[in-house]
Amino acid sequence: MAAPRPPPARLSGVMVPAPIQDLEALRALTALFKEQRNRETAPRTIFQRVLDILKKASRAVELACREPAQVDHLAASLQLITECFRCLRNACIECSVNQNSIRNLDTIGVAVDLILLFRELRVEQESLLTAFRCGLQFLGNIASRNEASQRVVWMHAFPELFLFLIITDHFLKSPELVKAMYAKMSNQERVALLDLTIAKIAGEEPLTKDDVPVFLSHAELVAGAFVDQCRAVLNLTAEQPTDDEEALATIRLLDVLCEMTANTDLLGYLQVFPGLLERVIDLLRLIHAAGSDSTSIFSPCASVKAEGDITNVAEGFKSHLIRLIGNLCYKNKENQDKVNELDGIPLILDSCGIDDSNPFLTQWVVYAIRNLTEDNSRNQDLIAKMEEQGLADPSLLKKMGFEVEKRGDKLILKSASDTPQL
Template sequence: MAAPRPPPARLSGVMVPAPIQDLEALRALTALFKEQRNRETAPRTIFQRVLDILKKSSHAVELACRDPSQVENLASSLQLITECFRCLRNACIECSVNQNSIRNLDTIGVAVDLILLFRELRVEQESLLTAFRCGLQFLGNIASRNEDSQSIVWVHAFPELFFLRSKCYCLPIWTDERPEAHHWSCLNHPDKKIVAYSSMILFTSLNHERMKELEENLNIAIDVIDAYQKHPESEWPFLIITDLFLKSPELVQAMFPKLNNQERVTLLDLMIAKITSDEPLTKDDIPVFLRHAELIASTFVDQCKTVLKLASEEPPDDEEALATIRLLDVLCEMTANTELLGYLQVFPGLLERVIDLLRVIHVAGKETTDIFSNCGCVRAEGDISNVADGFKSHLIRLIGNLCYKNKDNQDKVNELDGIPLILDNCNISDSNPFLTQWVIYAIRNLTEDNSQNQDLIAKMEEQGLADASLLKKVGFEVEKKGEKLILKSTRDTPKP
C-alpha cells in the first residue's frame, strides 16, 4: 500500500501542500492563490519550489525539440508546466510582493525560454496550447503595474517572443494536416488566445523609451495591426495601436510605407476613431496628430491619382480603392477639428489636388460606365456600396472644410473653376442625398464673406449655367436689385 500523503502544512498563515512535488499539490496551491489573503502571506520558498518543478519539467521539452521521437513522452511534463504557470499566474494577481519575489528568482527568464521552445515543438496536442497560454498569462500578470517586472520581461521577451520564427510547428489541434513549417509568431498565431495574451505582454511592457526599439522592429508593429485586423474583438491589439502607436508619429511614419492596403485601412480606421471619439484630442495629442496630418496629406497628394486606375482595370482593386478612400476620410475628419484645420488649409498642393481629382472622376463618371459612374460599385471590407458617390462626396466635403473662413482658399477654388464643378455634382445627386449635403456645405463656405464668389454664382444663373432650381436645392436664390445680382441664402448653414 502506498504511504499516505502528508497533510497540508500551514506556512505563514497559508495552507499549502508540503512538499510541493506533484501535480495534485500544485493544483491545490493554484486554488489557494485565488484568494488575496493567501497571496499576500505566501513565503518566497513556495515560489522556489514551483520554479524547481518548472525547470525540471522543461528538460523534457528541450529533449523533444531536439528529438521529435520524444514528443509522445511530453504529456506529464506539459501538465506540470501548465500548473506551474497557473500557480505563478494566480500568485501575481494584484500582489507586488509576489511579483517581486518571483521575478528575483529569475523565473521570468525560465518562462520566456520555455515559451520559445513551445513554438518549436512538432506537436498538435491541446495540452501544449494550454501550457503556451498559461505561460503568456503569467508573464502578463507578473508585469502588470510593476515597472521592475516590466523591464525584466522586456529584456527577456523582446524581440524574440514576437519575432517571426523561420520554422514553427505548433499546429492547432483541429488540423488534419501533417506538421509542416509555418511562419508564425505569437502575434499572428492561429490560436486567438495566444495572440491576445502576447498582445497583453507587449502593451504592458511598452513605454515611451521602448517605442524606439519597436521602430527598429517594424515587422512586430505590423503584426499588431494584423492581429487587430483578424481579431477586432480583442482589446489588447486595439489598445496598443490607439494608446501607443498613434502617440508615436515617428513609428507611424516609419511603418506606414511598409503596410499593405488592408493594413493601411485598419490603421486609418483607428485614426478616424481616435479623432471622432467622444473624448476630444488633448493638448498633448494635437502636436502628434499634426505630424499624422502631414503624413496623411502628403501621401494623399502623392498617391490619390492611383484611384484613377480603377476606371480602366478589370476587375478593379477594391483594397487600393478603399485605402485611398480612407486617406480622404481621415483628411475630412482632421479638417473638421479646429486644432488641425489651419495646418491642412495651407498644406502645399492639397486643395489643388482635391479639385483636380474631383474634376477627373466627375468627367470619367459622366462619359463612361465605370467605377466612377452612378452605378459603379465596389465590394470591400468597409461595406462600400457606391465608392464613386462616396469618394466624390468626401472630396467636396474636404474642399468645403479647406475653404472654411479662409479667403485665400475660396479664391483659389474660383481660379481653378471649382465652383461650377461642385454645382454640377449636385445635378446628379438625387440618389445620393449626402452628396447634395456636402455641395450645400461647400458652396456656403465658398461664398461666406466672399462677394466675388457670390457674384460668380449669380452670373452663372443669369447666363443659364446654373438654373434656379439647382440653386434652390443648395440653399440659394438670386435676386436682382437694379443692375446688380445678389445671391441670397434660403436656409441655415448645415453642420459638417
C-alpha cells in the same frame, strides 16, 4: 572605509558615469543624449551595455509571466527597462549612426519581444504602461528616416505586435512608428490602420491635448499620401480594374481627411498643407468627367446596387471630395479664392444632382458653396453672374438658401428668405 568610486568615463570630452550598471547611470546617459553632439560621438560599446541591462531586466519580466507571484517584485526591473528605452530612444534622435549601431546589436528584436511580454503580465501598474510607451517611442525613433531599421521593425513587429497595438489603441500614439510601418504595409493593412484612425477621431471622446500633436503628425502622413497617390482611384475607371485594394486605400485616405478637417485642432494645419486643395479639385474634375460615361463606376446612379457590387468601393467618393473642399475653405479666404481661380465653383455646382452612389451629395454641395461664399464678395459675384448667364440653376440656388437680386447694373447673391431645402 568604503572603496573609492571608479573614475567616470568620457564621451568625447563629456563626463558620463561608468560602468553603466544602474538606474542612476542610465538616467545620466539619457540626459546626455538629449544633445546632438553627444549622440554623434557615442561609442558603440555604450549601446551594448545598455542592451545587456535591458536583457537582464527582461528576464525578470519572463519570470513574472511564468510565475504570477513574482509580479510584486518587478518594480526595479521595470524602472531599468523604462530607462533603457528612454536612453536608446534619445540616442536615435536624428542620428543614423546610432540607429544603425543599435539595430546591428539586434536591440529591435529584444525590444519587440519584451513589449509582447508586457501584455502577458497580469498587472495594472503605471510603471508598466510607462515602460510600454517608452518601448514604442524607441521603435519609432530607430525607424525614423532609416529604411534599414524600418525593415527590421517590420520583420519583428508584424503581424503580432502590430495587431496587438491596434487592439490596445497604443499604435496611434507613436507617430514615428506609424510612419515607419505604414510605408511597409499592404493596402489592405493600410485600410485597417486608417479605419482605426477614423474611429479615434470620430469617436465619442474628443482628442486630448496630448493627442493633438500626435494626430498632427498623422495628418501630415495622411495628407502627403493622398497628394502623392490619389490618382490611383482612377484605376477603377478602367474596363478591368487592376488593383481595387490600392483604390480602396486611397478612398480611405480621403475619408480620414474629411474627419480630420472636421476637427478644429487639425483643420488649420490641413488648410495650408501644400498641394492638398489643388489635388482635391483636380481629382473632382477628373471624377466628374469620368462620370459622363454611363458605364463608368463614377457615373451618377439612381438605383441601389447589389451587395458586393464593385461600385460600392467608390460609394460616397465624390461627396467626400466636395465635403473636403468645403472644410478646407471654412473661414479661409485664401482657399476660397484658390477654388475660384481653379474654376472649382462651377464644377461643384455642376456636381449637384441625384446620385445614389453619393449619399447626401446635394447637402455637401450646399455646405461647400456656403463656405466658399461666406464673407467673399468675389465668389458671390461669380455665382450671381453664372445664374444670369444660365450657368447656375435658380431652383438649385434656392435649394441652397440663396437667390440672385439685381440692384441697378449689379447682381447680388443673397440669402433666400425661406429656409434652405436640405
